[in-house]
Amino acid sequence: MKPRVIHLTVNGEQREVSVSPNDLLLNVIREQEHLTGTKYGCGIGECGGCTVHIDGQPMLSCLVLAVAVDGRAIVTIEGLARNRQLDPVQEAFLDHSAVQCGFCTPGMIMMSRALLNENPRPTEHEVREFLRGCLCRCTGYVSIVRAVLAAAERGAGGEERS
Amino acid sequence: MYIATNTHILVAEFDYVEPTTLEEVFWHLSEHGPQARLIAGGTDLLVQMKMERKNPACLISLARVLELQGMTSNSGLTVGATASIRSLARSEPIGRHYTALAEACNAFSTIPIMVMATLGGNLCNASPAADTAPPLLAFDASVALVSRAGQRVVPLEDFFLGPGQTALRHDEVLRSVHLAESVRGAGSAFVKVARVAADISQVCAAVRVVRDGDHVIDCRIALGAVAPTPVRAHRAEAFLTGQRPDRGRVDDAARIAGEDTKPITDVRATQEYRRHASRVIVRDALTTAWLRAGGRELK
Structure with missing residues (x-):
């Protein structure tokens, strides 16, 4: 289970991260990108706390493998405000x-x-x-x-x- | 009810491959053997892996396989296996011609799950409570199963073998689902009973009737979460076919459908409740489908 490098756009910024196949997008966002607004609640898709947008669609980052979103655009709660203006x-x-x-x-x-x-x-x-x-x-x-x-x-x- | 596993991370280690053609999928299936599993939306499989109920050595993602995507009309409707539940819920032709399926997709879990989950995944997971199964049974759906050896088409009714068990062989991929052509005078409806809106069904039912004047000339009744697999209510269908429906006949058909269920008691509902609710929702679905078929208000 070798780590591999994936490329993501996170809140408009190009990012390159090294992930293992069993890394969940939620944990990459929180622990590698240090964006802790996205929450771990139930971990099994029942609470909605980990919702992020992937290519504009709301998805549960606790049930998405990080390797599966290579090349895609992620927006987290931190990415909604612009120029210090809240959404x-x-x-x-x-x-x-x-x-x-x-x-x-x-x-x-x-x-x-x-x-x-x-x-x-x-x-x-x-x-x-x-x-x-x-x-x-x-x-x-x-x-x-x-x-x-x-x-x-x-x-x-x-x-x-x- | 869950064993206290850590759902924060995926403990298991596995390989992950992302083929872009079916030919590559077949290659990976033979290369990795029965330890490999196909993954589409992941909303069932990843939960089961987090719960440590499944432990595949390799995940073969279908997300980027173009041959499994899209929707085409050809004497009916063919839906690619990886079409998301949300895309079906929002599809104009499905809403118009396959109303019960659109209703089932709209009642499916939550919006993010609808975005992620796929039609093929819902069928291959083979939950007795799979919301898309009863409407697909009502529309005489069949599934195309492909392998290196070619393609075979299996009626959906023969696809489900038991909870989590299907006719899909290890070397096969569910490629698409075909729904029979909609006919004049047809109407359909889906009704679901659940503890809360986002939960899976305690029971659900889908009905399709075809009307000629004041008579039902064809009828399908299918139920979910009342047996080891999604099931048709053949006896009730036969009872109603050829009849001029009134409230009494619809009640009787619904009673027969309820009698033929074989539900279990579990955390969501008792056997008795499921049997009773089956009867109620089949009656309601029949009534709605009849009206949608252009039938007169039942007396």
């Missing part, structure tokens, strides 16, 4: 106190961003459907859904960089 979704989460302990927040925001990229004006039902894979044990989801709808209202839809 409108991040702003909305702050405005609506959609954060309590904060552990689910990166996954929630990455999913919300993905939703608004493909559907800039979702209904409340569509927000809840899209976020159904993100578990939050603190907020009861009400403030989170409110934040996403508010971000949509402010015209937060549109493509992110990759």
